[in-house]
Amino acid sequence: xxxxxxxxxxxxxxxxxxxxxxxxxxxxxxLKARELGLAGATVLRGVQGFGARSRVIxxxxxxxxxxxxPIVVEIVxxxxxxxxxxxxxxxxxxxxxxxxxxxxxKVEIIRYTPGK
Numbered sequence: 001x002x003x004x005x006x007x008x009x010x011x012x013x014x015x016x017x018x019x020x021x022x023x024x025x026x027x028x029x030x031l032k033a034r035e036l037g038l039a040g041a042t043v044l045r046g047v048q049g050f051g052a053r054s055r056v057i058x059x060x061x062x063x064x065x066x067x068x069x070p071i072v073v074e075i076v077x078x079x080x081x082x083x084x085x086x087x088x089x090x091x092x093x094x095x096x097x098x099x100x101x102x103x104x105x106k107v108e109i110i111r112y113t114p115g116k
Contacts, residue, residue: 003039003112008082012073012089013051014100025096026071032088039077039112046070051099076107 018025026043033041049070075082082104093100 003077004109006079007076007107007109008079009105009107010073010075010077010082010085010089011103011105012075012100013102014071014073014098015051015068016045016071017068018071018096018098018100020092020096025092025098026073028092029073029089032092033075033085036081036085036088038075038081038085041073041075044072044074046072051101076109076112 012026012029014025016024016026020028030041030043046069051070075085077085086102089102
């Protein structure tokens with residue numbers, strides 16, 4: 001599959017400890033995105049952050065190891081596929097009952113091709 005031109009970046013912010021049926025929520029989101037044929041997804045683990053649910057700063061500093069570091073899931077594809085994926089994300093957040101944030105940004109896809 002080739003992809004280029006205008007696209008959308010879906011960014012999902014959640015916590016490392018957010019689980020869905022005993023699996024990390026970020027893993028469930030990634031697997032669902034692949035199942036639904038989205039172009040690609042990446043999970044990023046933050047070293048420090050806080051969110052709406054907690055004003056405590058979660059950090060990866062050696063003296064203050066946190067068990068709930070911030071996680072960002074990034075998914076890039078065309079606008080239709082990203083918008084069609086939003087109800088899946090909403091449903092997972094509702095089932096888990098966790099807090100989080102979801103954003104969409106306009107991106108220009110320069111290159112997306114499978115390797116040889």
